Amino acid sequence: MNNSTFTLEMKVRDYECDMQGVVNNAIYQNYLEHTRHEALLSLGESFNDWTEKKIFPMVAKAEIEYKTPLKSGDKFNSELFIERNGARYLFHQKIFRKNDNKLCINAIIHIIVVQNGKLTRGDEFAKVLSPFIHDKD
Amino acid sequence: MNNSTFTLEMKVRDYECDMQGVVNNAIYQNYLEHTRHEALLSLGESFNDWTEKKIFPMVAKAEIEYKTPLKSGDKFNSELFIERNGARYLFHQKIFRKNDNKLCINAIIHIIVVQNGKLTRGDEFAKVLSPFIHDKD
C-alpha cells in the first residue's frame, strides 16, 4: 500500500470560471485543498478531527505552476503523493484534464504541523498519511 | 418523461464552510446554480451554448429558506423541477441531507429569458427544459 498515489475525480462548475471563461487561478487552491482533505478521509481521518486534537497541519508555502487552463464542464483528475523532508511535508499535487490527460496544474504544497502553538515533527500526522508518503530516492 | 425531477448528488467541501463551522449561506446559491446547469446538461444543452446563441436565462429573484445547515463532509441531494408562469420560470429547488433526508434548503428561483436585450417568453428554453416542467394544478 505504500508509495501509492491518491486520485480524486472532479468536474469544473460554471461559477468557478471567471470573465476569461476559464477556471480562476485561486479556485485551483480550493481543488488542491479538497484533494488533501479527501486523501486524509480515505485513510479514515478528517481534517476536523485533527483540529479537535489541537494538531494543526498548515500550509507554509504553495508553489503552483499553471500549465493548461480548465474550462466550464471539464472533468479532471487531481492526484497527490507526499514526500517528507524533516518537519516539512511536501504534497506533490498534479491536476490532469480527463479527456486528453493534459497536465493543467503542477504544484508542491509545503505542510507543517503545529501543536500547542509550536512547530512539531508531525510524527502522528506522518503515521496516518504513510500510505501516500514516498521515499526519497 | 414529463413531470420528472432532476437530482444531483453533491458533497460539502471544507473550504465552503465558514467560521461557524457550517456551509456559508452564499455557497448554497453556488449549489443551486450548479444544479440548474447540470439539469440543462442532462438534456444535452449547456448554459454556455445558450450564451453563444445570445439567449440569456437570468435569475430575476431568489427566495431561499434555510432550514438545516450542512456541515463539513455532508453528502446531499439537490433536486429541482420547474413551474412555468408566463414568461417566468420558477425553479423549485430543494436540498436534502443524505444521511437522514432532512430538508436543508427550500428555494424558488425565478428565471427570465432575455434575448437581444429584451425579455422574451423563452419558448425555446421551455422546449428544451420540458421534461422538468410540471403542470400547474
Place this chain on the structure above:
Amino acid sequence: MNNSTFTLEMKVRDYECDMQGVVNNAIYQNYLEHTRHEALLSLGESFNDWTEKKIFPMVAKAEIEYKTPLKSGDKFNSELFIERNGARYLFHQKIFRKNDNKLCINAIIHIIVVQNGKLTRGDEFAKVLSPFIHDKD
C-alpha cells in the same frame, strides 16, 4: 439616531465576475452579509463576539431581487435598515450602482436569533441594533 440607514461603499473585484462578465449571483449574498457585519461593527459589536456569547443570529430566509447586474470595477452603495416582526428581524437591504444610483439588488433577509439551540426573541440583539431598527407604520 433611530430610524437611520447603514451604508457601506464597496467596489466589484474582477474575481467576483463570472463567464457572463457580470458579478455572479451568489456573490451578492457575500456583499449583503459583509454589510450586515459592518453595520454591527459600526455599533461597537462584532459578529464573532455574538458567537462567543453563544448567541447566534442566523439567516432563516433570503428574498433577493436581481434588478441590474454589476460589472467589473463598478462602485456601489450597500444599504440596510431593519424592521422587527416579533422574533424575526427583517433586514431590508438594497444595493445601488454608484455612477447612476440605479437599483441593482433589492433584498429582504430574515434573521432569527438562536441561543442554547433555541429560538429566542433576540431582545439583546434588538437593543444593540436599535439605531437601525425602523418602526413599522
Place this chain on the structure above:
Amino acid sequence: MNNSTFTLEMKVRDYECDMQGVVNNAIYQNYLEHTRHEALLSLGESFNDWTEKKIFPMVAKAEIEYKTPLKSGDKFNSELFIERNGARYLFHQKIFRKNDNKLCINAIIHIIVVQNGKLTRGDEFAKVLSPFIHDKD
C-alpha cells in the same frame, strides 16, 4: 516615478474565513489578483481593456509563502513591485497586517503575456507597468 511600489489597503471580510477562523489559503490569491488589477487601474488601464486588445497577461506560476494568518476584521496592506526577467514578469507581492506591520504573505507571481495564442515579450505590457518595474541590481 520609476521604482515605485503599489499599495492597496484592504480588510478581511468574515465570509473569507474558514472553519479554522482564519482567512482561507485560496482567498489570498484573490487578494493578490485584485491588487495586480488595481495597480493596472492606477495607471489608467484595466485588465479587461487588455483582454479586448487580445493581449492576455497570464499567471504561469505562483510561489506563496504563508507567514502569519489574517483573521476576521484585520486590515492589511497589499504591496507589489515588478521585476522583469525577459518575457517573464515577476510580481513581488507582500501582504502586511496593518496593526503591527507583520508580514502575512510573501509571494512571487510569474506573469507571461500571450498574444494571438503565442508567448510574447510583452513590451506593451512593460511600457504601461514601467512605474512599478524595478531594475535588477
